Amino acid sequence: MSHAAPLFTLVAGETSGDSLGAGLIRALRAHYPQARFEGVTGPLMRAEGCESLADIEALSLFGVSEVVGQIPRLLRLRRRLAAHVLSARPAAFIGIDAPAFNTGLELRLKSRGVPTVHYVCPTAWAWREGRTRHIRRAVDRLLAIFPFEEAFFARHGIPVTYVGHPLAGELPRHPNADTARRALGLEPGARWVGLLPGSRGAEVSRLGRPFLETARWLTRRSPGLRFVAPMANARVRALFEADLADYPDVDVTLIDGRSREVMRAVEVLLLASGTASLEALLAKTPMVVAYALSDSNYWIARSLSLIKTEHVSMPNLLAGRALVPEFLQQEASPDFMGPWLYRLLHAETARRRQIDAFDGIHARLALDADARAARAVVDLVEARP
Known part of the structure; x- marks a missing residue:
């Protein structure tokens, strides 16, 4: 030829x-x-x-x-x-x-x-x-x-x-939170936290309630916090809405899709491990990551040594260290995730540690x-x- x-x-x-x-x-x-x-x-x-x-x-x-x-x-x-x-x-x-x-x-x-x-x-x-x-x-x-x-x-x-990574070349190195909030119609003066419980039904079934329990934990300690959750599809939205009905004291705005804009608009993120954690890193938004397999699948994966890595989230794999907190299985609970999110909302040093590392990783990927x-x-x- x-x-x-x-x-x-x-x-x-x-x-x-x-x-x-x-x-x-x-x-x-x-x-x-x-x-x-x-x-x-x-x-x-x-x-x-x-x-x-x-x-x-x-x-x-x-x-x-x-x-x-x-x-x-x-x-x-x-x-x-x-x-x-x-x-x-x-x-x-x-x-x-x-x-x-x-x-x-x-x-x-x-x-x-x-x-x-x-x-x-x-x-x-x-x-x-x-x-x-x-x-x-x-x-x-x-x-x-x-x-x-x-x-x-x-x-x-x-x-x-x-x-x-192609996405690192597409997304801006220094995103603007105010622009993202205006585009989404979110109140600019409020303190927003993003909840991303996953893009598949099984993930949302396991993480929806722990995420909402954690939102309640934060609301009680920081009154006035607002939460926004981008929903990947109609099935995920239906599952999450069913859980949300039991949390009338938590202020959650649901948005169809637009997860990248949500990531840029909020101060901190609680999200399911997966591609979203890389997108959150590129958005330079401090995060806490949760991971939940079914108990039987997790037991099989660990007992057969199928999972080889020390970390599960992409930010930690790319950093080669525990850059963002990861909470697996039973640890994906408000007692573990809540204090870390509170710290990322209120301690500038903890926020900067993540953001500066994210920026360096972005440069290496673009x-x-x-x-x-x-x-x-x-x-x-x-x-x-």
């Missing part, structure tokens, strides 16, 4: 992957203006001119029960994609996240001579480290979005390039990930005869 007009096949697994794919396509076009793109796409990738072989919704699955029921269909889709790619022989196949689907596909393609790239490292550094053997056989180049991932995968003999990822793909393509 001519390097002047190469074909690239990209398979994205969810909304975040659609955004990564679109940015990568734009950056690859700077190197190859005549390049063609195809794959499993979302609306952002299609807007960049990527031909759709299947819609991203085909891979967007949550929860074991959903996945199990879909396995036959997913295997058929993977076989169809493999046959297509082996026929089309693209300059590179790029799997974006969705490791359960993509690394199996990459393994098949790499063994047949198609260069493979996997964008966003599987979390083998956190659990199931044995997956690294499979990844090493499946990928020619792994693209890491967090700096600590590069050393981990390199140690396992996997070619890896740290490209930075490296123009699209351009660096494209450069790594180009280097792989150009190294081929």
Whole structure:
């Protein structure tokens, strides 16, 4: 194939992957203006001119029960994609996240001579480290979005390039709380605390009440505090509203979506561990993080040593230390979370310790990930005869 007009096949697994794919396509076009793109796409990738072989919704699955029921269909889709790619022989196949689907596909393609790239490292550094053997056989180049991932995968003999995190390049280094409050219609003079109990029903079922109990704990010690909770979807809102009915003494404003604006608007955050903790870090908002699996899942994960890391929240993983308080399982209660939130509301030194560290991490993540990822793909393509 001519390097002047190469074909690239990209398979994205969810909304975040659609955004990564679109940015990568734009950056690859700077190197190859005549390049063609195809794959499993979302609306952002299609807007960049990527031909759709299947819609991203085909891979967007949550929860074991959903996945199990879909396995036959997913295997058929993977076989169809493999046959297509082996026929089309693209300059590179790029799997974006969705490791359960993509690394199996990459393994098949790499063994047949198609260069493979996997964008966003599987979390083998956190659990199931044995997956690294499979990844090493499946990928020619792994693209890491967090700096600590590069050393981990390199140690396992996997070619890896740290490209930075695209979100760190998109979000402002110095966000303005007043602007966010005006945009959300929140009273500018009040003291606002953000509650983010999670984006999935199971999380909200476990954390909704502990978060509201903690809000009550704070209200009794700081009268006049106001709380705002962005709701990820209608199901989450219904669950949280049902809990909220038992807390008439707590002033909570519910907002549909707009979690990033809420993060910028408030003084402190209480949130479920996950992607939200990275977004909160980039918003420079002091936080307390809670994490709750079902008791049986947590017991299995710990007893089988599936969880490898000392910390669970992204700010602490990126800092390499206990930068933000984390409260797991039974410790996710007002007795533990309340005093820390109170401290972050009232002690400037505790606030500054988090905010200054967040700013330094933001700088290390903002490296123009699209351009660096494209450069790594180009280097792989150009190294081929």
